[in-house]
Amino acid sequence: MTQPVQLRVVSVTAETDAAKSFRLRAPESLSYKPGQFLTIGIPSDRGMVARCYSMSSAPHEDDVTITVKRTPQGFASNWLCDNVTVGDTLTALPPSGNFVPPAQDADLLLFAAGSGITPVMSIAKYVLMQTDRRVALFYANRDSAAVIFAEQLRAMSEDHPERLHIVHWLEELQSLPRTADLQRFASVYPHYFAYTCGPEPFMNAVTDALHSLGFPSDRFKREVFLSLSGNPFEIDEVVSGPGANLARVKGSCNGASFAFDDWPSDVPLLQYLLSKGVDAPFSCRNGECGACCFQLIDGTVEMECNDVLDSYELAEGYRLACQAKPASKSITITYA
Ligand SMILES: Cc1cc2nc3c(=O)[nH]c(=O)nc-3n(C[C@H](O)[C@H](O)[C@H](O)COP(=O)(O)OP(=O)(O)OC[C@H]3O[C@@H](n4cnc5c(N)ncnc54)[C@H](O)[C@@H]3O)c2cc1C
Known part of the structure; x- marks a missing residue:
């Protein structure tokens, strides 16, 4: 599951002056969830430098597409946009992440800004094509020229006028969206599942808006776009030192239960579970991407680094397995 895959570039499309989509031919064994x-x-x-890119395609589509927006002075985004052409091959770790639609038959409230539209687009396409759920999308951009997928979104609105409602918010006309603006939009959809992806101030404003409207944390997901600082293609063995205490851990992952009683206090949970043969999800191994997120049911863990979980998620018991070390004798967890 975690071996790198080779993806051949079959087309490159300029979405805006600053963003390109790369359509990639993947092995048949590669499957993924929207988002x-x-x-x-x-x-x-x-x-090797590693960077995460969300799929803008949905699983029912042919091939896998990522959409990359140039970051000013950024290394990888500019390298991809400047150098990658049809026929090239990209090396990638398999799909990962928890920013995926709920299993429940729920309608979705989506908030995106700039390149944050990428995973949101994947989710919207999946929900509209594969289910009969409704979608409301608030999409903020600096100006109309910066709107990624403008034409595709217009076509989707025409195809699903009863199920898709899009508000385009342009900062050059309306200034930055404030909490009150987001609140007004969200208040029409109090029972929807909410998703947000975009720059930090935008996501914070969305978070404040949803919490002030009483959206519970289990009906709200955020995807944080960060650059990884480590290289997850190189796996370091973590070895327990002398004097480490041992904890019990039990839980479930991908429908399989596990229970172990020798988790050393100086070894991160992810490393420990993988060594026990548990198919635990991960990507960056550095507390920066959220792919290894689990929920604490009982007991205590300590995290060395956390760049993705906010205070609401921490309060709900979410933790990063790549960073979590045991801080109590017995711990019970679950993966979403
Ligand atoms: C789960 C996930 C999904 C993502 N999906 C997408 C997506 O679909 N599309 C997309 O476009 N992006 C996505 N990203 C973001 C992407 O991974 C990169 O972070 C982004 O492309 C910028 O990378 P870069 O190498 O171009 O910039 P970097 O080189 O990492 O630079 C980022 C910023 O840091 C500054 N910087 C760099 N080096 C230094 C330094 N030494 N000192 C001070 N400042 C510095 C740069 O000026 C720049 O502003 C995603 C991220 C995550 C975690």
């Missing part, structure tokens, strides 16, 4: 991401390896003077 998940690939971790792509990019060659550099310092060796």
Whole structure:
């Protein structure tokens, strides 16, 4: 599951002046959920640099598509947009991530800004084509030229006028969206499942708006776009030192239950579970992507680093397995 895959580039499309979509031919064995991401390896003077890119395609479509927006002075996004052409091959870790539609038959309230539309587009296409749920999308951009997927979204609205409601918010006309603006939009959909992806101030405003409207945390997911600092293509063995205490851990992952009683206090949970043969999800191994997120049911863990979980998610018991070390004798967890 975690071996790198080779993806051949079959088309490159300029979505805007600053964003390109790369359509990739994947092995048949590669499956993914709407909203998940690939971790792509990019060659550099310092060796391989890893960056996550969400799929903008939906699983029912042919091929896998990622959409990359240039970050000013950014290394990988500019390298991909400047260098990758049809016929090239990209190396990627398999799809990962928890920013996926709920199993329940729920309508979706989507908030995206800029390149944050990428996983949101995947989710919207899946929900409209594969279910009969409704979708409301609030999509913020600097100006109309910066709107990624403008034409596709217009076509989707025409195809699903009863089920898709889109509000385009342009900062050059309306200034940055404030909490009150987002609240007004969300208040029409109090029972929907909410998803947000975009720059941090935008996501914070969405979070505040939803919490002030009483959206519970289990009906609200965020995807944080960060650059990975480590290289998950190189796996370091973590070895327990002398004097480590041992904890019990039990739980379930991918429908399979497990129970172990020798989790060393100096070894991260992810490393421990993988060594026990548990098919635990992960990508960056650095507390930066959220792919290894689990929920604590009982007991305590300590995390060294956390760049993705907010205070609401922490309060709900969510933790990162790549960072979590045991801080109590007995711990019970579950994966979403
Ligand atoms: C789960 C996930 C999904 C994502 N999906 C997408 C997606 O679908 N589309 C997309 O476009 N992006 C996506 N991203 C973001 C993407 O992974 C990269 O973070 C983004 O492309 C920027 O990478 P970069 O190498 O171009 O920029 P970087 O080189 O990492 O630079 C980022 C910023 O840091 C600054 N910087 C760089 N080096 C230094 C330094 N030494 N000192 C000070 N400042 C510095 C740069 O000026 C720039 O502003 C996703 C991220 C995650 C975690």
